[in-house]
Amino acid sequence: MGRSIEAEVPVRTWPAEGWTRVPYWIYTDPDIYARELSTFFYGDGWNYVALDCEVPEPGSYKRSWIGERQVVVVRGKDGAIHVLENRCAHRGARLCWQNKGRVDSFTCPYHQWNFALDGRLQGVPLKRGVLGKGGMPPDFDNAQHGLNRLRVHVEGGSVWASFAPDGPGFAEYCGPDLHAYVKRIFGGRPLKLLGYSRQLIPSNWKMYVENLKDPYHATLLHAFLITFGLWRADTQSESVPVAGGKHGIMVSRNVGKTATDAAGEIKRFKGQLDLEDRDTVTPIREFDDGKVVGLTIFPSVVMHQQANTLGMRHIIPKGPDRFELSWTYYGYADDSPELTRLRLRHANLYGPAGYVAMEDGEVLSESQLGATEYGHRAAVVEMGGRDVEPQDHMVTEVLIRAFYKFYRERMGL
Amino acid sequence: MSDPTADATRPAAPTPEVRALALEVRELYEEIADLLDDDQVERMPAYFTDDCVYKLISKENHDEGLPQATILCDGIRMLRDRIVALRETQVYEPRAWRHFVSGVRVLSVSDDEIRARGNFLVTEAMSDAEPQVLLVGRYLDRLVRRDGRLVFRERLAVYDNYRVVRSVIVPV
Numbered sequence: 001m002g003r004s005i006e007a008e009v010p011v012r013t014w015p016a017e018g019w020t021r022v023p024y025w026i027y028t029d030p031d032i033y034a035r036e037l038s039t040f041f042y043g044d045g046w047n048y049v050a051l052d053c054e055v056p057e058p059g060s061y062k063r064s065w066i067g068e069r070q071v072v073v074v075r076g077k078d079g080a081i082h083v084l085e086n087r088c089a090h091r092g093a094r095l096c097w098q099n100k101g102r103v104d105s106f107t108c109p110y111h112q113w114n115f116a117l118d119g120r121l122q123g124v125p126l127k128r129g130v131l132g133k134g135g136m137p138p139d140f141d142n143a144q145h146g147l148n149r150l151r152v153h154v155e156g157g158s159v160w161a162s163f164a165p166d167g168p169g170f171a172e173y174c175g176p177d178l179h180a181y182v183k184r185i186f187g188g189r190p191l192k193l194l195g196y197s198r199q200l201i202p203s204n205w206k207m208y209v210e211n212l213k214d215p216y217h218a219t220l221l222h223a224f225l226i227t228f229g230l231w232r233a234d235t236q237s238e239s240v241p242v243a244g245g246k247h248g249i250m251v252s253r254n255v256g257k258t259a260t261d262a263a264g265e266i267k268r269f270k271g272q273l274d275l276e277d278r279d280t281v282t283p284i285r286e287f288d289d290g291k292v293v294g295l296t297i298f299p300s301v302v303m304h305q306q307a308n309t310l311g312m313r314h315i316i317p318k319g320p321d322r323f324e325l326s327w328t329y330y331g332y333a334d335d336s337p338e339l340t341r342l343r344l345r346h347a348n349l350y351g352p353a354g355y356v357a358m359e360d361g362e363v364l365s366e367s368q369l370g371a372t373e374y375g376h377r378a379a380v381v382e383m384g385g386r387d388v389e390p391q392d393h394m395v396t397e398v399l400i401r402a403f404y405k406f407y408r409e410r411m412g413l
Numbered sequence: 414m415s416d417p418t419a420d421a422t423r424p425a426a427p428t429p430e431v432r433a434l435a436l437e438v439r440e441l442y443e444e445i446a447d448l449l450d451d452d453q454v455e456r457m458p459a460y461f462t463d464d465c466v467y468k469l470i471s472k473e474n475h476d477e478g479l480p481q482a483t484i485l486c487d488g489i490r491m492l493r494d495r496i497v498a499l500r501e502t503q504v505y506e507p508r509a510w511r512h513f514v515s516g517v518r519v520l521s522v523s524d525d526e527i528r529a530r531g532n533f534l535v536t537e538a539m540s541d542a543e544p545q546v547l548l549v550g551r552y553l554d555r556l557v558r559r560d561g562r563l564v565f566r567e568r569l570a571v572y573d574n575y576r577v578v579r580s581v582i583v584p585v
Contacts, residue, residue, distance in 0.1 A: 099473075195474040195481020198576040223502035273501050276490035324576060329481045344480055345487065348495075353469065353484045353581035355498055361580040362505045 014413055015378045019401045020386050025375035027204035027368065032411075033320040036206075039410055040299040041067030041317070044167030046174075048301035048314055049073050049083055050159040051330055053191040059102045059117060065316040065324075066161060066300065071150065072096045072106070073159060076117045083161035084119045085148040095147070106147075119147035156186030158312070174297065175243040181295055184287065185305060190333035194343060197327040197351030201361050203368035205299075205315050205323040211360050212294055212302045212313075213248045213403055215239055215394030216383050221363065224355040227273055228281035229255040230307060231292070233395055240390040244409075245402030248296040252394065254283055254307060280345055283307040284338070296399075307346040308339060321368055325361075327351055422528070424518040431519050438529045438556065439517040441563050446512035446533075454496050454583055462557060463489045466567045469584060472550065475571045483577070484584055495584065505582050509538045510547070512585065526566060527556040533570065535585050548572045548585055 012029070015021035026032055041047060049064040050073040061074035063086060070086040072095070088095050088108040095108050095115070105122060106115045114123040121142040129135025150161040153170040160170055171179045201208070211217070218225060219233035226232055231252050238251040275281060286308060295303040302313040310331060316324040327350060331343050350357045381404075384396025388405055391398050407413070425431045441460070448456045461467065469484040486492040517531035531552045538544035550572035556563045570585050 100477075193479065195477075195479030196471065197481065197483055198471070198473075199580070200576045200578045202579060221504060223504075224498055227502065273497070275494045275497070277488060277494055280491065280494060340480075344482070344485060345491075347481060348485055351483050352577040352579070355502070358580045358582065359504045365579055366506065 012413060014408060017378075019388065019404045019408070020380065020382050021378040022381060022400070022404055023375065023378045024371040026413075027207065027371040028320055028375060030320055033204075033317070035411060036299075037067045037317065042069070042163045044162065044164035045299060046153060046160040046162050046170050046297075047299070048158065048297065048312060049161050050081075051191050051193060051312070051328060052081060052154060052157045052159055053193050053330070053333075054100070054328075055081065057102060059104055060100075061096065061103065062100045063096060063098075065314070065326075066150075066163070067317055070094070071161065073161075074103075074117050080118075081152055081154060081159055082118050083150040083152050083159070084115075085150070087147075088113055089115075089121060089145045089147055115147050119149040121145045121147075155182060156188045157191040158182070158186045173243070174247065177240065178242045178247045178249060178295060178297065181249060181293055182297070182303070184289075184293070185303060185310065192331045192333045192335060192340075194329040194331060194340070194347070196329070199325045199327075199352040199361060200318070200322060201325055201364055202322045203364035204320055204371070205317040207364045207367055208302075208313075208315055208323065208325065208360075209296060209298065209403065210400050211364060212250070212296045213241075213399030214397060215250050215252075215399075216397055217363075218356075219394060221359055222356045224349070228275070230281060230349075233393075237394045238390070238392055239384075239394055239396050239399050241388060241399050241402030243406075245388060245399075245404070245406035246298045248399040248403065250294040250394070250399070252292045253290055254292055256282075279342065280348060281307065283346065284342060286339075298403075304350070306349060308342040309346040309350060310343065311347070311350060321372070422520045422530075425521055431522065434522065434527065435517060435519045435529075437563060438519060438527070439514075439531075441556075442514045442517055442531050442552070446514050449583065449585070450509075450511050454499070457496065457584065458489055458492050461489055461492060461565045461568070462559065465489055465492065465565055466569075467492055467565070467584065468568075469570045469572065469581065471575075472571050472573050473575065475569070483572075483581060486584075499583065503582070505580065506539060508540070508582075509544075510583065510585075511536045511538075511544070514552075525557070527563070529554045529556060533585060545578065548574055548577070548581070550574070 012025060015023055047066045050062055054062050055073055055075045058075050058077045061072050064071050064073050072084045072086045074082050076082055086094050086096050090111055090113050093108060093110045095106050112125045116122050127136050150163055151165055153160045218231050235253045235255050240249040293305050300315055304311045312328045314326040318324055329347050331340055349355050381397040381400045384391055384398050388402040445460055467486040468482040470482040474481050486495055513534040515532045520528040533552060534549045535547045536544040537547040553569040553571060554565055555567040557566045
């Protein structure tokens with residue numbers, strides 16, 4: 001049954017200033033949260049679920065999430081990847097109880113219904129009854145009772161799924177600019193899995209989406225990035241909202257530890273600070289364009305390329321006031337040992353103890369505390385002006401404004 | 414190098430030598446836990462060799478043989494850098510940590526090194542809230558003797574938590 005939000009929720013009115021204001025009730029309201037799940041995660045969007053190198057063999061599977069729904073990503077006998085809801089077609093029990101593994105088929109532990117790797121129902125125990133009694137009705141058709149199988153797109157080793165059988169294609173969903181940046185990383189070179197980091201951050205999931213649409217904070221909060229020239233306001237950069245503000249592209253460059261006039265204005269630039277082991281902040285040049293790129297692919301993932309670390313930051317909402325952030329770090333199968341060494345070293349920037357990401361976890365937790373009980377107030381996002389056009393610098397909140405323009409349209413707020 | 418099979422290694426037979434060593438190892442573990450609880454992380458590198466490896470790594474990665482660590486310090490310089498960066502650059506809500514160490518066992522003794530392990534539980538308390546469990550796991554260590562005292566050649570802090578709540582600020 002669809003529910004009318006208007007009928008159940010106190011009137012939610014967006015501030016008259018429009019997209020330069022973000023009311024705090026969007027971070028706490030359970031009905032808004034439920035509508036976000038159905039509109040964005042279970043709607044016509046594409047969700048990141050896995051890298052194909054995580055399921056290398058036929059029958060290899062891993063569990064993943066789309067919103068609060070668990071799915072199983074599995075490689076079929078023919079090598080094709082399937083994404084299935086992890087719930088039995090019979091009574092809804094979770095079918096797969098391990099995070100990773102390899103199987104010939106899936107059998108529900110409850111009544112042992114058996115499903116093929118592509119989700120087809122293969123067997124129902126006691127289907128014909130016992131001693132002529134019981135069993136399924138004669139017209140019970142296995143073909144009508146398979147696992148819910150999602151639409152799948154594999155882009156150069158990254159696996160995406162959508163609940164909408166006839167929604168837009170992946171390229172169309174991304175839009176040409178973002179799609180080109182996705183292909184810059186996932187161009188078809190086989191991938192190599194390096195491992196995971198998982199955090200539970202006590203903030204609304206959109207705060208993380210915004211964090212990666214906020215280059216302004218990165219130039220101020222993250223002293224480590226600033227000091228060692230990995231992300232600074234005085235470098236050549238771009239902040240580009242795409243697909244009507246749904247996704248975002250942030251581009252910067254690694255410039256090294258240099259003191260400039262602007263650096264003097266950035267309080268957290270630590271001119272005297274140095275590392276004994278500069279490898280931690282010294283990348284090998286990997287991409288011909290020399291860029292450092294962060295992509296927000298709404299709603300489920302942020303793709304990072306910073307120094308020599310590559311990662312997928314999977315956003316998994318767990319209620320209005322917390323979300324899981326699952327980081328998958330990877331490289332390419334043909335990386336040299338030296339490049340792999342640097343990828344692992346540079347990953348010290350990220351994850352729950354990351355020189356950079358730790359601070360984001362802290363600030364987001366504190367921001368949620370500042371949102372709770374303040375639904376009647378609104379955040380101000382006017383840095384870099386009040387419009388939603390692309391900007392060639394990072395002292396701006398344009399990506400956040402553009403995102404809320406999109407969000408309001410889709411949510412009807 | 415890390416060795417996933419170390420988890421399954423059985424403790425060494427309790428000869429008098431191993432018993433004496435176990436006492437010494439336990440004392441070392443307690444000493445480090447105490448200095449971390451006392452906000453003296455700067456003293457930690459003195460317990461490591463120059464070519465040390467320190468890793469805080471999830472059980473998930475460790476069991477699967479995946480190299481990604483939550484904190485990776487490859488060499489004493491990286492360990493010292495981690496501490497300088499923590500003190501000089503990092504922004505976090507202040508809190509108090511307590512380490513609880515148990516089950517310290519010597520696994521093997523050779524001319525070259527001692528392998529040992531022990532459980533850890535670390536609680537975290539914000540200044541306006543009750544303590545919560547931050548991490549639970551197991552140290553997997555390789556120790557060597559330098560100038561008569563035991564120091565770490567490798568310390569893997571392998572945590573059982575599937576997820577870390579919020580952040581890990583300081584090495585455990």
